Amino acid sequence: MTRTTPPELNALKVTGETDVGWDVNTLPNETADEEGNPTPLDRGFGVPDPRAPKTRSYDDPDVVRLRKHLKANNGLKGLDVCSPDEIDRAVRIYRRDGFVVVRDLLDAEKLAEFRDASARVLREILSVPGIDGRKYTTETGRLPHRYSYGTSSASRQLLHDPVWAGMVDLPTTTPLLKALFATSDYFVVGAGGDLCLPGAIEYQHLHYDQKDSGEITQGRLAHARQLGIELRTRPGTSELLATTHRLILERTPPLITINFLMSDLTWENGPIRQIPGSHAMQQSPPKPEDEPEWMRLSTLVGGKAGWGVFRDNRAWHGATPNLSREIRAMPNVEYGPPWRQGIARTMPHEIWQTLSPHAQHICRAAKADAGVWPAGAGVMHPLRRSREMAAGGEASEQDY
Numbered sequence: 001m002t003r004t005t006p007p008e009l010n011a012l013k014v015t016g017e018t019d020v021g022w023d024v025n026t027l028p029n030e031t032a033d034e035e036g037n038p039t040p041l042d043r044g045f046g047v048p049d050p051r052a053p054k055t056r057s058y059d060d061p062d063v064v065r066l067r068k069h070l071k072a073n074n075g076l077k078g079l080d081v082c083s084p085d086e087i088d089r090a091v092r093i094y095r096r097d098g099f100v101v102v103r104d105l106l107d108a109e110k111l112a113e114f115r116d117a118s119a120r121v122l123r124e125i126l127s128v129p130g131i132d133g134r135k136y137t138t139e140t141g142r143l144p145h146r147y148s149y150g151t152s153s154a155s156r157q158l159l160h161d162p163v164w165a166g167m168v169d170l171p172t173t174t175p176l177l178k179a180l181f182a183t184s185d186y187f188v189v190g191a192g193g194d195l196c197l198p199g200a201i202e203y204q205h206l207h208y209d210q211k212d213s214g215e216i217t218q219g220r221l222a223h224a225r226q227l228g229i230e231l232r233t234r235p236g237t238s239e240l241l242a243t244t245h246r247l248i249l250e251r252t253p254p255l256i257t258i259n260f261l262m263s264d265l266t267w268e269n270g271p272i273r274q275i276p277g278s279h280a281m282q283q284s285p286p287k288p289e290d291e292p293e294w295m296r297l298s299t300l301v302g303g304k305a306g307w308g309v310f311r312d313n314r315a316w317h318g319a320t321p322n323l324s325r326e327i328r329a330m331p332n333v334e335y336g337p338p339w340r341q342g343i344a345r346t347m348p349h350e351i352w353q354t355l356s357p358h359a360q361h362i363c364r365a366a367k368a369d370a371g372v373w374p375a376g377a378g379v380m381h382p383l384r385r386s387r388e389m390a391a392g393g394e395a396s397e398q399d400y
């Protein structure tokens with residue numbers, strides 16, 4: 001498919017008002033299959049929102065009604081915000097809630113750099129025109145006007161991009177990561193993030209990114225010891241008490257993501273919603289038709305550009321409607337504990353060489369060998385078929 005760059009894309013920025021989005025020709029709850037057909041049998045991650053407005057139009061009466069409701073009610077009440085140097089408090093809140101908001105992670109220079117890169121990559125994703133009069137191609141298996149920087153990349157990650165790679169070890173994030181993992185030997189697993197365009201009128205279903213197997217391997221047990229968890233056993237046996245088993249699962253997330261905010265999160269522009277305390281749940285989150293209103297409103301309104309959210313990826317979360325005229329982008333970096341397995345080698349050696357010693361250490365499993373370009377790295381496309389072709393049809397994952 002030919003790529004185009006309409007004027008609105010040339011001017012695209014991930015902060016401030018934009019003409020991007022609000023495509024009335026893209027029907028509510030549409031998604032796309034691997035080739036871009038809008039009515040796939042398998043909707044993938046594009047779970048419909050039964051309460052979505054009827055038209056993707058800024059002035060649609062349902063949109064106006066929802067906007068009024070969100071203005072009055074949106075946002076988690078009493079949201080805790082930590083400074084980067086409040087390590088103990090941030091760890092405490094993270095373990096309690098399964099996420100913590102931390103202010104001022106990016107200085108003005110880093111924020112500008114990340115905004116430019118977020119806009120540059122989004123421009124590439126949107127340069128594939130939509131079919132039958134639609135402005136854009138919806139990403140395979142997602143709701144309209146919502147894209148993932150990670151899954152839109154043919155390598156599944158953006159660690160080949162110097163800007164994303166340059167965010168893995170920041171003076172504001174590394175001390176907190178070291179405290180959360182209780183070691184310097186954690187891993188970078190990947191980098192990407194997500195975004196929604198103005199006119200993403202649907203709620204994304206509540207979900208977790210990763211289900212905990214519940215298995216406590218020797219590596220995970222050793223990590224629990226490092227974290228200072230008292231390993232209590234049934235009298236006369238080496239079998240962990242159920243309460244200890246549970247505590248180990250709570251304290252040892254298989255994945256921690258930092259989402260960086262490129263714009264302020266307002267009641268209107270699609271703030272992420274998080275359900276506090278859901279990170280150790282074994283039950284599944286409610287389906288869209290069953291989700292209570294308090295969960296739909298449990299969003300991180302008040303977060304500012306340059307801040308970030310440290311998320312336990314098991315915690316229930318979801319994107320919310322962007323009824324504004326501003327793109328809401330949240331690029332991310334994902335980290336795994338020392339016992340993490342199966343990290344794909346998506347960071348080119350040349351990029352790895354430019355990093356700080358600590359960044360090199362934590363990227364040791366994500367780094368490709370010298371002279372080996374990670375399959376698909378550098379190709380962005382909303383459709384799975386095109387990404388697979390770019391990656392040579394090969395699985396990009398390798399064990400380390």
Ligand SMILES: [Fe+2]
Pocket residue numbers: 207208209317
């Ligand atoms: Fe997610």
